[in-house]
Amino acid sequence: MTGRRERRRIATEQRDDRRQTIRNLLARVDRAAAGRLSLTTAEAAQLRAQVEAEIAHAEALRRSTAGAQSLTRALQQQLAAAEDAIREVEADRDATSAA
Template identity: 45%
Template structure:
């Protein structure tokens, strides 16, 4: 608690006056009258009491300063710990972001691969359907040619039987 300036100035003036009186009385120590001895005693006791008050005040202030220093040190340590936790959380977040990006990249790659495989499967299916259509057309052409030119009955029956088997095989795959 800060004292008003006027109070501090008055105490300093009183202290300076007491010290002047003390010096004067100490210079005349061998010739002191009982009144001077009483004045000397009063000055010394007042200074001693004031000094003791100051020591108690300083002691209390020292304890307060030490407590505050302890609190500041604890706050500094807490700040360092929070900063370390923040840095660790940032590192974790960076790793999660990297992992997420890797998953996104891999997911996109997998989707692209899946789309590529589907596209190629569709292309192969179209080619297979086109080949089946060509085989059916060829079977129709051969059957028509065999029926249009009957020369050998056994040979014609064999061709027609082969064509039926080819068509049956084609029908079972579609």
């Protein structure tokens, strides 16, 4: 079974490869726009597929980040409630000790 680091490394390599392909295809688009070269139908389709993959990846990361932020807020609320409970118990203890 592949470990988390290995999966992350593979995902990073795939993302880097995808982005390099996009850069190469965009360079061809630039040359095509300058009239020096034409973009083939296959290259246009590949560019679209690579950009769509990047968009999907970015959206997945945004969803993941939103979930992490939501969890962080919930944990902060739990921590605040726990700290309040500790202060209450300490105040009760101190009041009992003083009596």
